[in-house]
Amino acid sequence: MSTATTQPEEVNENKEMIAQMVRDFCAKEIEPNKMKWDESQEFPIETFRKMGELGLLGVLVPQEYGGAGFGYHEYVTAIIELSKVDGSIGLSMAAHNSLCTGHILQHGSQEQKKKYLPKLATGEWIGAWGLTEPNTGSDAGNMKTVAEKDGDEWVLNGAKNFITHGNSGNVAVVIARTGEAGKSRNASAFIVERTNPGFKQGRKEDKLGMRASETSEMIFEDCRIPSENLIGEVGQGFVQALKVLDGGRISIAALGCGIAEGALEAAIAYSKEREQFGKPISAFQGISFKIADMAMKVEAAKLLTYQSAELKNQGKDVNRESAMAKLYSSEIAVEVANDGVQIFGGYGYTKDYPAEKYYRDAKLCTIGEGTSEIQKVVIARTLLNQ
Amino acid sequence: MKILVCITHVPDTTSRIAFTDGDTKFDKNGVQFIIGPYDDYALARAVELKEQSGGSITVLNVGEAETEPTIRKALAIGADDAIRINAFPEDALFVAKQIAAVAKDGGFDLILMGRESIDFNGGQVHGMVGELLGIPSVSPVMTLDIDGDTAKISREIEGGKEYMELPLPFVAGCQEPIAEWKIPNMRGIMSARTKPLEVKDPTGDAPKTKVSKFELPPAKGDVKLVDPDNMDELVNLLKNEAKVI
Numbered sequence: 001m002s003t004a005t006t007q008p009e010e011v012n013e014n015k016e017m018i019a020q021m022v023r024d025f026c027a028k029e030i031e032p033n034k035m036k037w038d039e040s041q042e043f044p045i046e047t048f049r050k051m052g053e054l055g056l057l058g059v060l061v062p063q064e065y066g067g068a069g070f071g072y073h074e075y076v077t078a079i080i081e082l083s084k085v086d087g088s089i090g091l092s093m094a095a096h097n098s099l100c101t102g103h104i105l106q107h108g109s110q111e112q113k114k115k116y117l118p119k120l121a122t123g124e125w126i127g128a129w130g131l132t133e134p135n136t137g138s139d140a141g142n143m144k145t146v147a148e149k150d151g152d153e154w155v156l157n158g159a160k161n162f163i164t165h166g167n168s169g170n171v172a173v174v175i176a177r178t179g180e181a182g183k184s185r186n187a188s189a190f191i192v193e194r195t196n197p198g199f200k201q202g203r204k205e206d207k208l209g210m211r212a213s214e215t216s217e218m219i220f221e222d223c224r225i226p227s228e229n230l231i232g233e234v235g236q237g238f239v240q241a242l243k244v245l246d247g248g249r250i251s252i253a254a255l256g257c258g259i260a261e262g263a264l265e266a267a268i269a270y271s272k273e274r275e276q277f278g279k280p281i282s283a284f285q286g287i288s289f290k291i292a293d294m295a296m297k298v299e300a301a302k303l304l305t306y307q308s309a310e311l312k313n314q315g316k317d318v319n320r321e322s323a324m325a326k327l328y329s330s331e332i333a334v335e336v337a338n339d340g341v342q343i344f345g346g347y348g349y350t351k352d353y354p355a356e357k358y359y360r361d362a363k364l365c366t367i368g369e370g371t372s373e374i375q376k377v378v379i380a381r382t383l384l385n386q
Numbered sequence: 387m388k389i390l391v392c393i394t395h396v397p398d399t400t401s402r403i404a405f406t407d408g409d410t411k412f413d414k415n416g417v418q419f420i421i422g423p424y425d426d427y428a429l430a431r432a433v434e435l436k437e438q439s440g441g442s443i444t445v446l447n448v449g450e451a452e453t454e455p456t457i458r459k460a461l462a463i464g465a466d467d468a469i470r471i472n473a474f475p476e477d478a479l480f481v482a483k484q485i486a487a488v489a490k491d492g493g494f495d496l497i498l499m500g501r502e503s504i505d506f507n508g509g510q511v512h513g514m515v516g517e518l519l520g521i522p523s524v525s526p527v528m529t530l531d532i533d534g535d536t537a538k539i540s541r542e543i544e545g546g547k548e549y550m551e552l553p554l555p556f557v558a559g560c561q562e563p564i565a566e567w568k569i570p571n572m573r574g575i576m577s578a579r580t581k582p583l584e585v586k587d588p589t590g591d592a593p594k595t596k597v598s599k600f601e602l603p604p605a606k607g608d609v610k611l612v613d614p615d616n617m618d619e620l621v622n623l624l625k626n627e628a629k630v631i
Contacts, residue, residue, distance in 0.1 A: 010579065013455050017462060017575050024569045055572025068572030078572075 022081035037212035052123015066118035072309035083258025087361035094251035095164035100127025128169030130160035166216035187237035198223030209360030256329030263340035263358035327375035330365035387441035394422035395453035424500025430565035462570035476593030482514030501526035501559035525559025
């Protein structure tokens with residue numbers, strides 16, 4: 001299924017070529033292995049690195065820093081195609097590109113960009129990004145992880161959790177408190193390398209879905225990093241993080257679109273093959289109307305997502321639009337995946353068919369990178385606080 | 387090493403085949419077009435040879451403007467520049483003449499293409515190009531290695547394989563396992579637009595053939611499954627219904 005956009009032919013052609021490239025890669029590397037990774041909850045690090053060779057880990061990074069140099073349209077297309085096959089790899093791609101790499105790209109100094117972006121864009125290094133803490137998820141202003149200046153170094157103490165690539169990441173951007181709790185502008189962003197002393201791996205989460213994407217704790221015990229690893233200025237960490245999340249939401253919106261479209265395509269194929277009472281179940285209105293609704297939701301979610309991609313490319317503020325895209329795509333991903341399981345019936349409840357995985361994976365979208373409720377707060381704030 | 391890779395722009399292998407204009411034209415509506423799968427092998431081997439010993443790859447297609455996305459995919463995979471002969475590839479001799487005209491003064495060491503296209507599956511163009519240029523042509527080539535001015539190839543023949551050495555330049559119609567298909571990367575896709583794509587008018591006479599009518603093969607009949615314990619029924623069906631025994 002294709003979504004009509006008002007893009008120049010050039011962008012549409014690139015998107016088609018990227019979609020084909022991702023489909024070819026998935027058919028060869030991901031489809032045959034995804035249930036194995038899901039079962040064992042293994043993050044396929046070598047496969048992920050291969051995505052770096054294809055340029056999928058530095059989609060938005062300019063070519064001078066080793067990236068592909070594309071905009072958000074192409075980025076969204078790549079995540080959708082990947083997530084149609086495996087949402088967990090789509091999630092890892094989104095987190096690597098938008099969060100860690102995106103933070104350094106948007107807010108890092110020239111030196112920081114030169115040092116880290118080529119490694120991240122090619123997949124030589126895997127990136128993590130730490131904002132959430134055990135006791136502060138949506139309420140990030142009251143974080144407990146602190147950074148104190150000690151001579152030429154910053155010393156970090158605390159823990160971050162629910163971090164994508166928290167254990168496997170070679171480098172992480174970490175938001176830590178540098179001022180008093182509860183005060184504004186009290187956090188700063190730091191680049192922490194795996195080899196920095198005191199940066200420890202924590203517990204890996206055992207999750208409902210997105211199981212091939214590693215989610216774990218990052219622990220800092222007197223973790224010392226050089227002072228040049230501060231991103232921007234002291235006190236800007238939270239403001240930077242919110243901007244990073246504006247872009248990140250577009251990638252989670254794309255993730256939701258991909259999972260929903262994957263679930264839809266699987267349901268369409270199954271409904272045409274599965275026969276009951278002497279005809280394919282797609283011939284029954286109970287099924288066909290469900291499929292019509294599912295397809296409409298997928299298209300609407302893609303339009304919202306590509307719209308925020310377009311605005312982001314134009315350099316406009318996407319605070320509200322990306323929150324709308326993320327909220328809607330996440331919610332419909334859960335609905336569409338739910339209908340998918342229903343169409344598959346008893347088989348949909350088993351791991352022999354793809355429907356149940358979409359169902360489990362989709363739920364993350366309504367929670368990660370800002371819950372659906374937080375998206376509504378963001379949207380309402382832009383409408384009511386003017 | 388200067389390599390010319392000739393590619394076709396063909397319907398995806400899973401396309402539904404239908405005709406228009408009184409069954410004289412292929413119905414392109416809703417059809418996804420791809421680089422001919424055998425041409426894709428030729429291109430992949432060309433990219434490998436270039437990676438090994440340098441040189442350049444020119445990709446050539448005989449087709450109308452609609453084939454340019456397919457040509458750009460070849461550029462994204464690793465060709466350096468491209469030529470499109472602006473004409474519908476009506477028949478094999480017409481296409482071969484266009485390729486020969488480009489290759490004649492191009493100074494290519496190697497002319498690679500698929501062993502056949504997957505639309506009309508004629509498998510004639512490589513032989514004709516060799517003849518028109520007065521150089522050897524071999525097909526279907528399964529392995530291809532270059533050693534100085536000589537190539538070592540293996541090709542499939544009836545009942546076995548043939549190993550040959552031949553001097554450059556020559557024309558090869560390629561098939562698997564000559565190389566593994568290459569997936570273009572994002573940087574390749576980005577740079578494909580900035581690589582030269584020259585459009586040339588066709589040379590020589592217009593195509594000599596004209597399609598009168600296309601027809602689809604008859605639909606496959608139903609399958610009857612016979613229980614392995616019921617051999618009598620099988621014999622009965624083969625004798626009285628299929629009338630083959």
